[in-house]
Each structure stands twice: as structure tokens, then as C-alpha cells.
Amino acid sequence: MNADLEVMGIALGCSTAAALTGLPLLRALRRRPLWATAASLSVIPVVAVTVGVAGTAQAMFLSDHDLRVVLIVVVVSAVVASASAVRLGGPVVAAIGTLTRATAALGEPGYHGADRVPTAELGALATTLDATHVRLVEARERERALEASRRELVAWISHDLRTPLAGIRATAEALQDGLVTDAETTARYHRLMLADAERLTGMVDDLFELARLQAGALRLSLEKVRVADVVSDAIAAVDPIARAKGVVVNGRADHAGYVDADAAEVGRVLTNLLVNAIRHTPDDGTVEITATADADRAVFAVADRCGGIPQEELPRVFDLGFRGESARTPGGDDHPHQPRMRSGIGLAIVRGIVEAHGGDVTVHNHREGCRFVVALPTS
Incomplete structure (x- = not known):
């Protein structure tokens, strides 16, 4: 029993001493390539085992021949074990290198992920x-x-602001x-200035x-x-805008229930959609607004007679600043009473309020x- 404890003590001492000598080496390799650290981690345990076996064998007072045989076996085994450990760790080092290069190319066209990792x-x-x-590519595209x-x-804002400002300046x-000297013309000029100011x-x-919507405020x-009240x-x-252009607005509410909503904001959504529909509907045309129930949602639909929107422009209709004026043939800015969705942001506001x-x-x-459909949850 004492002999066994003595052997264990010698093996423990020799192996520990060999392992501790590897710590400075690992510290020195901290900023070196990963393969050097991986090789050291593979070799140091093998060396510790080799030193422990060699020290124990020598302490057992074996004959020179037996000791030489043991040392040869230990050295050969250590070399084979170290080479195998380094070889088996190679795929891990290669995979980490691939992942490092992939990380550097995140979001770039040349990005390639690691197909097979160990x-x-x-x-x-x-x-x-x-x-x-x-996600980075999508975020970049959104940006x-x-x-x-x-x-x-x-x-668009620069263009639209110049028009009423120029009108106010010219009138003033x-x-x-x-x-202008007669009272009737003066009153008309004042009405024009007030309209431009509005x-x-x-x-x-x-x-x-729009700023509040984008800021989440x-x-x-x-x-x-x-x-039905909405x-x-x-x-x-x-109604005044529709009458001025001669457009008839028909409404029907088949949904007899209620919706949890901000009445003012939902009213703004429907008003914006109706103004947009009236603007693009020919004089003496018809605009329809309906409200129906769909499962747990209230569905509002506004249909106009604009002549349709090109298919490629449909996904951009609610984008900030997009107008697609050329897509809708009826109507035109030359109409004296024609309403307009201001600065290409009216539909962007609609989407923001609905999503809120x-x-x-x-x-x-x-x-x-065209038919615009707004679906709001009823509960």
C-alpha cells in the first residue's frame, strides 16, 4: 500500500511539474495564432503524462534495459499522441478561422458562412x-x-412649400x-392668402x-x-371636398359593433384615404367606403375610380415621399378644387397610425x- 502511494506521489509530482511549465508558454501564446495555442494545449498534457511515467519508472529502480524500453515506449506514444491531437484539432482551428473571416464580412456581398463545422x-x-x-443586409436595404x-x-416638401409661399407673397x-383697390378683389385676395396659409x-x-409616428411618440x-360612427x-x-369636385361618396357599415381605437386617429386614417380617393377619381365619379367584420377584426375599405396603379408601384404606395402621380390617369393638378395628399406622406401616416x-x-x-383595406383588431 505504501509503495502504491509512493508511486502515485511520484507520478503526481512529475506530471504536475511538467504541466505547470506549460503555463508560461500558454501565456506567451495568447496573442499568437489559434493553431499555436491549440497545438500547445494538445502537447502539454501528453508531455505531462510522459514525464510522470518516466519519473515513476526511474524511481522504481528498473534495470537499464527495462528503463530504456519504458522510455522508448513512452516517447513513441507521446509523439503519436501529440501528432494525433494536433491533427484532430486542425478542423476546429480551420473552422474558427472560417468563422473569423465570415464575421469580418458580415453584411457584405462576399459573406460566406461555414457550411460544416466540427x-x-x-x-x-x-x-x-x-x-x-x-438581418444586417435587410437593415441596410431598409436604411x-x-x-x-x-x-x-x-x-416634394421643397416644391409644395414654395407654391403656397409664392402665392402668399404675390398676393401680399x-x-x-x-x-388691388376694390373691396371684392381685396376680399378674394384675403381668401387666397388664408387658403394658402391653411x-x-x-x-x-x-x-x-409623421415625426411622432417615426419616433414612437x-x-x-x-x-x-x-x-358606423367612424x-x-x-x-x-x-363632403365639401367631394362636392367641390362633383364626386359622390357612398358609405355602408355592415359591421354593427365596436372597435378599440383612438377615434381621432382612425378618423384621420379614413379621411386621408377618402381624400386620396376623391383626388384620383374623375369628376362626377364615385368613391365607396365600407366597413365589415372579419373574425376578430373590423375591416374598412375605400374604393376609388383612379384607373389602377401599376403593379410594380403597389408595394411602394405607403412609402414615405412616394406619390406615383403618373400611375393614376384621372384628375390632375390643374383642377382648381382638386385635393391632394400633402407631400407624399399622407399614406405613410395612414400606415403608421394603423400599425400603431x-x-x-x-x-x-x-x-x-384601387381599393385600400384597413383591418383593425376589435379586442
């Missing part, structure tokens, strides 16, 4: 990198689309220079609403709103026009 952990890392790459929309919006200069106010309101005052209020709000309610809005060509 361990489950590295496989999970490769899967995570692939998913991260997809590019948003930047393009912003540039388009700035262009005419009044200041005394070019138009500017509407643009500013739209921009403020829109606070909804949810309450039980009767679906439809009738929206029709009443656009947890609903969705879509558009598709329907018969001789």
Missing part, C-alpha cells in the same frame, strides 16, 4: 452569424430605402403696392404627425368606438380603380 458550439455560432448577416424616401420627401405684394398648416401638421387614447364622420369630413393600433393596411387594384 462541434455543436461552432455550428451554433455559424448559424448565429448567418442569421446576423441576413437605403428610407434614405431614398427622405430625399424624395425633401424634394399686390395688396401692399395698391394694385395649406401650409396642413403640411406642418402632417410632418409633425404617438400616444393612443383607446376607447370603444362604434364602427365611417359617417369620415364621410362628413370630406396593431392593424394592417393594404392596397390592390379593383375593377376600374
Whole structure:
């Protein structure tokens, strides 16, 4: 028993001493390539075992021949074990190198993930990198689309602001220079200035609403709103615009229930859609708004007679700054009473408000026009 303990003690001492000598080597290799560290981690345990066996064999006072045989066996075994360990660790080192290069190329066109990895952990890392790459590409595409929309919006805003400002300036200069003297013309000029000022106010309101939506600062005052009341209020709000253009707005609410919503914001959604429909519907045409029930949702639909939207433009209808003016043949800016969706952001506001309610809005060509569909949860 004492001999066994003595052997264990000698083996433990020799192996521990050999293993501890490897610590400075690992510390020195911290900033070296991974293969050097992996090789050291493979060789150091084998060396520790070799030293332990050799020290124990020598302490057992074997004959020179037996000791030489033991040492030969130990050295050969150590060399084979070390080479095998380094060889088996090669795929891990290669896989980590591949993952490192993949990490550097995340989000870039030249990204290539690791198809085959030797361990489950590295496989999970490769899967995570692939998913991260997809998210980065999608985020970059969204950023590019948003930047393009912003540039388009700035262009439209610059154009739209100049028009009423130029009108106000021209009218004010005419009044200041005394070019208008009779009361009737003066009153008409004042009405034109007021109309242009209201138009500017509407643009500013739209921009403020859009800024709140994009910042997530829109606070909804949810309450039980009767679906039929929302439809009738929206029709009443656009009635003067429709009459000025000679467009008939028909409404029908087959949904007799209620929807949990902010009445003012939902009313703004439907009003914007109706104004948009009236604008693109020919004079003496018809615009229809309906409300129906679909499972646990209230579905509002606004149909116009715009002549349809090109299929390639449908996905961009709700994008910030997009107008697609050329797509809709009826109507035109030359009409004196024609309403307009201000600065290409009216439909972007519609989408933002609907999504804030947890609903969705879509558009598709329907018969001789377009049909916008808003679905809001009823509970």
C-alpha cells in the first residue's frame, strides 16, 4: 500500500511539474495564432503524462534495459499522441478561422458562412452569424430605402412649400403696392392668402404627425368606438371636398359593433384615404367606403375610380415621399378644387397610425380603380 502511494506521489509530482511549465508558454501564446495555442494545449498534457511515467519508472529502480524500453515506449506514444491531437484539432482551428473571416464580412456581398463545422458550439455560432448577416443586409436595404424616401420627401416638401409661399407673397405684394383697390378683389385676395396659409398648416401638421409616428411618440387614447360612427364622420369630413369636385361618396357599415381605437386617429386614417380617393377619381365619379367584420377584426375599405396603379408601384404606395402621380390617369393638378395628399406622406401616416393600433393596411387594384383595406383588431 505504501509503495502504491509512493508511486502515485511520484507520478503526481512529475506530471504536475511538467504541466505547470506549460503555463508560461500558454501565456506567451495568447496573442499568437489559434493553431499555436491549440497545438500547445494538445502537447502539454501528453508531455505531462510522459514525464510522470518516466519519473515513476526511474524511481522504481528498473534495470537499464527495462528503463530504456519504458522510455522508448513512452516517447513513441507521446509523439503519436501529440501528432494525433494536433491533427484532430486542425478542423476546429480551420473552422474558427472560417468563422473569423465570415464575421469580418458580415453584411457584405462576399459573406460566406461555414457550411460544416466540427462541434455543436461552432455550428451554433455559424448559424448565429448567418442569421446576423441576413438581418444586417435587410437593415441596410431598409436604411437605403428610407434614405431614398427622405430625399424624395425633401424634394416634394421643397416644391409644395414654395407654391403656397409664392402665392402668399404675390398676393401680399399686390395688396401692399395698391394694385388691388376694390373691396371684392381685396376680399378674394384675403381668401387666397388664408387658403394658402391653411395649406401650409396642413403640411406642418402632417410632418409633425409623421415625426411622432417615426419616433414612437404617438400616444393612443383607446376607447370603444362604434364602427358606423367612424365611417359617417369620415364621410362628413370630406363632403365639401367631394362636392367641390362633383364626386359622390357612398358609405355602408355592415359591421354593427365596436372597435378599440383612438377615434381621432382612425378618423384621420379614413379621411386621408377618402381624400386620396376623391383626388384620383374623375369628376362626377364615385368613391365607396365600407366597413365589415372579419373574425376578430373590423375591416374598412375605400374604393376609388383612379384607373389602377401599376403593379410594380403597389408595394411602394405607403412609402414615405412616394406619390406615383403618373400611375393614376384621372384628375390632375390643374383642377382648381382638386385635393391632394400633402407631400407624399399622407399614406405613410395612414400606415403608421394603423400599425400603431396593431392593424394592417393594404392596397390592390379593383375593377376600374384601387381599393385600400384597413383591418383593425376589435379586442
